[in-house]
Amino acid sequence: xxxxxxxxxxxxxxxxxxxxxxxxxxxxxxxxxxxxxxxxxxxxxxxxxxxxxxxxxxxxxxxxxxxxxxxxxxxxxxxxxxxxxxxxxxxxxxxxxxxxxxxxxxxxxxxxxxxxxxxxxxxxxxxxxxxxxxxxxxxxxxxxxxxxxxxxxxxxxxxxxxxxxxxxxxxxxxxxxxxxxxxxxxxxxxxxxxxxxxxxxxxxxxxxxxxxxxxxxxxxxxxxxxxxxxxxxxxxxxxxxxxxxxxxxxxxxxxxxxxxxxxxxxxxxxxxxxxxxxxxxxxxxxxxxxxxxxxxxxxxxxxxxxxxxxxxxxxxxxxxxxxxxxxxxxxxxxxxxxxxxxxxxxxxxxxxxxxxxxxxxxxxxxxxxxxxxxxxxxxxxxxxxxxxxxxxxxxxxxxxxxxxxxxxxxxxxxxxxxxxx
Amino acid sequence: xxxxxxxxxxxxxxxxxxxxxxxxxxxxxxxxxxxxxxxxxxxxxxxxxxxxxxxxxxxxxxxxxxxxxxxxxxxxxxxxxxxxxxxxxxxxxxxxxxxxxxxxxxxxxxxxxxxxxxxxxxxxxxxxxxxxxxxxxxxxxxxxxxxxxxxxxxxxxxxxxxxxxxxxxxxxxxxxxxxxxxxxxxxxxxxxxxxxxxxxxxxxxxxxxxxxxxxxxxxxxxxxxxxxxxxxxxxxxxxxxxxxxxxxxxxxxxxxxxxxxxxxxxxxxxxxxxxxxxxxxxxx
Numbered sequence: 001x002x003x004x005x006x007x008x009x010x011x012x013x014x015x016x017x018x019x020x021x022x023x024x025x026x027x028x029x030x031x032x033x034x035x036x037x038x039x040x041x042x043x044x045x046x047x048x049x050x051x052x053x054x055x056x057x058x059x060x061x062x063x064x065x066x067x068x069x070x071x072x073x074x075x076x077x078x079x080x081x082x083x084x085x086x087x088x089x090x091x092x093x094x095x096x097x098x099x100x101x102x103x104x105x106x107x108x109x110x111x112x113x114x115x116x117x118x119x120x121x122x123x124x125x126x127x128x129x130x131x132x133x134x135x136x137x138x139x140x141x142x143x144x145x146x147x148x149x150x151x152x153x154x155x156x157x158x159x160x161x162x163x164x165x166x167x168x169x170x171x172x173x174x175x176x177x178x179x180x181x182x183x184x185x186x187x188x189x190x191x192x193x194x195x196x197x198x199x200x201x202x203x204x205x206x207x208x209x210x211x212x213x214x215x216x217x218x219x220x221x222x223x224x225x226x227x228x229x230x231x232x233x234x235x236x237x238x239x240x241x242x243x244x245x246x247x248x249x250x251x252x253x254x255x256x257x258x259x260x261x262x263x264x265x266x267x268x269x270x271x272x273x274x275x276x277x278x279x280x281x282x283x284x285x286x287x288x289x290x291x292x293x294x295x296x297x298x299x300x301x302x303x304x305x306x307x308x309x310x311x312x313x314x315x316x317x318x319x320x321x322x323x324x325x326x327x328x329x330x331x332x333x334x335x336x337x338x339x340x341x342x343x344x345x346x347x348x349x350x351x352x353x354x355x356x357x358x359x360x361x362x363x364x365x366x367x368x369x370x371x372x373x374x375x376x377x378x379x380x381x382x383x384x385x386x387x388x389x390x391x392x393x394x395x396x397x398x399x400x401x402x403x404x405x406x407x408x409x410x411x412x413x414x415x416x417x418x419x420x421x
Numbered sequence: 422x423x424x425x426x427x428x429x430x431x432x433x434x435x436x437x438x439x440x441x442x443x444x445x446x447x448x449x450x451x452x453x454x455x456x457x458x459x460x461x462x463x464x465x466x467x468x469x470x471x472x473x474x475x476x477x478x479x480x481x482x483x484x485x486x487x488x489x490x491x492x493x494x495x496x497x498x499x500x501x502x503x504x505x506x507x508x509x510x511x512x513x514x515x516x517x518x519x520x521x522x523x524x525x526x527x528x529x530x531x532x533x534x535x536x537x538x539x540x541x542x543x544x545x546x547x548x549x550x551x552x553x554x555x556x557x558x559x560x561x562x563x564x565x566x567x568x569x570x571x572x573x574x575x576x577x578x579x580x581x582x583x584x585x586x587x588x589x590x591x592x593x594x595x596x597x598x599x600x601x602x603x604x605x606x607x608x609x610x611x612x613x614x615x616x617x618x619x620x621x622x623x624x625x626x627x628x629x630x631x632x633x634x635x636x637x638x639x640x641x642x643x644x645x646x647x648x649x650x651x652x653x654x655x656x657x658x659x660x661x662x663x664x665x666x667x668x669x670x671x672x673x674x675x676x677x678x679x680x681x682x683x684x685x686x687x688x689x690x691x692x693x694x695x696x697x698x699x700x701x702x703x704x705x
Binding site for chain 1: 548635
């Protein structure tokens with residue numbers, strides 16, 4: 001064997017340790033040192049960022065409220081077949097009466113009610129109303145007492161909803177986020193005019209694509225000019241690109257809010273120039289136009305910088321060679337120069353698209369109702385409607401889209417090659 | 422494109438000037454919104470457009486009253502101090518952890534390098550609203566929601582990717598044999614780090630710190646969810662101001678923030694040139 005023949009001539013260090021062992025020990029030590037250097041940040045990001053995202057994933061499917069508040073009812077409902085169309089048996093009503101008595105004492109029954117109300121409107125008031133009476137319920141024949149408290153308890157649909165949400169995990173939020181609902185015939189999309197979330201996702205995508213395209217159209221000439229000018233003047237002009245990049249997002253948004261108003265600078269100038277009549281001032285804000293203009297301005301540097309770094313590496317001799325062989329200016333540009341800039345366009349577009357798809361502040365301030373994004377809906381569900389599960393499900397869907405794009409960006413550009421300024 | 426050759430045809434000449442005009446207009450689009458708020462912030466009226474007095478350069482049309490409001494109004498002052506308290510602390514965390522990690526990541530023996538890198542950069546890529554939602558849920562579970570340290574932690578996490586990227590970029594040009602030479606001459610690792618490595622990567626560290634600072638200083642989405650009234654920062658105050666009662670004081674604040682950006686940009690440009698000169702990449 002080759003190993004044995006080598007064994008006689010093994011190289012050793014001065015203290016007699018075989019060289020291989022010594023090297024691998026040194027390597028191990030270096031490896032350990034680099035791991036130790038990364039470890040603090042790794043742990044920090046894990047706790048401050050990755051766990052919160054994981055928590056959100058969990059919240060989008062978790063369903064603790066119904067099993068936690070109505071434990072006996074959940075157990076009793078297991079024997080009831082929700083597709084039979086019949087009312088649940090007396091034991092279920094008895095279990096619910098016991099659960100509700102506990103829940104009313106702890107004042108948690110309204111929370112279950114409002115949770116189930118997302119799925120079946122009317123349940124919130126049903127729980128509230130029954131909650132007031134359940135203390136006076138007497139032993140025996142709970143079915144009749146419940147029906148006396150509110151005849152909605154005779155509706156099989158109410159029980160179906162309760163049973164649907166009695167498992168600790170639910171896909172309900174995701175169904176709601178995709179504008180679908182569980183009906184007697186399985187999962188179905190809501191009627192066309194009630195599909196708000198798919199519509200909003202669609203609008204977010206369309207507006208993001210529009211913004212990306214306008215960024216390419218405006219960014220390409222600038223990057224081309226900057227890369228062809230001598231270093232001194234291009235550095236000077238670069239400041240005009242970097243200053244907006246460094247200016248606070250809210251400053252730029254407020255600037256657009258001021259400029260685009262009906263009584264703002266742009267409309268005033270247009271009226272003064274006589275292009276627009278005083279009574280027909282353009283509506284530039286609180287609509288999609290406002291969102292597109294402001295976000296293009298905000299994201300344009302993210303397109304120019306990667307384009308510029310690609311264009312700087314393209315040697316001007318290619319263009320000269322093409323022209324010397326008889327290509328017209330346009331032909332040389334389109335067939336020789338442009339194809340070499342496509343990686344830059346790709347990098348810039350993905351970056352701009354990723355950033356714009358999750359934008360919240362600018363659409364909120366200049367978008368009105370027609371220019372808002374899916375993020376605004378997520379924010380609404382967190383702070384106003386308090387439907388955190390739905391917010392989490394919408395967030396997860398958005399996150400998946402962004403992660404696919406991030407992976408694509410990493411494949412095409414490499415995340416190490418991101419340049420800032 | 423650099424210069425027009427003397428033999429250029431009329432068509433080429435026309436295109437050359439048309440192209441420059443187009444570029445000029447795009448530059449105008451980029452810079453105009455930022456510059457226009459500066460004179461508007463000196464408006465003597467509570468208007469958001471130029472008054473006739475301002476256009477005729479009448480001194481009566483200008484005043485410092487919006488600045489006065491900013492410096493005397495307790496809401497704005499509280500917001501400013503909160504920003505000043507949160508951003509530097511977040512910067513210290515982000516820069517400290519980020520620099521160490523960047524040094525570790527740029528060593529060739531780092532296992533699972535690309536996966537860890539992708540994870541550490543992700544706070545920059547994940548939409549802010551998602552980070553904000555996740556942090557809001559999770560930090561309320563562990564009792565950090567609505568606290569100073571919660572906001573600092575979140576902002577530090579958002580700032581670290583910038584530190585990693587800038588420090589890694591300076592380490593690309595770093596000659597590892599310098600470390601070995603220092604060790605050979607008897608320096609221990611700590612001395613080597615502070616006397617040899619640190620001075621060379623310092624421009625990257627500082628520009629990373631500036632990025633981290635501006636990330637925290639400008640951040641509004643996360644603090645909107647995570648913070649309580651006690652952590653109301655300047656961008657938060659601006660956001661509520663813009664959404665509810667839009668007052669020209671916002672323009673005065675915006676002008677001050679633009680001034681800060683210009684200072685930061687100058688420092689960064691200076692650092693970039695210094696770093697390139699030190700590493701002998703270009704004559705500067």
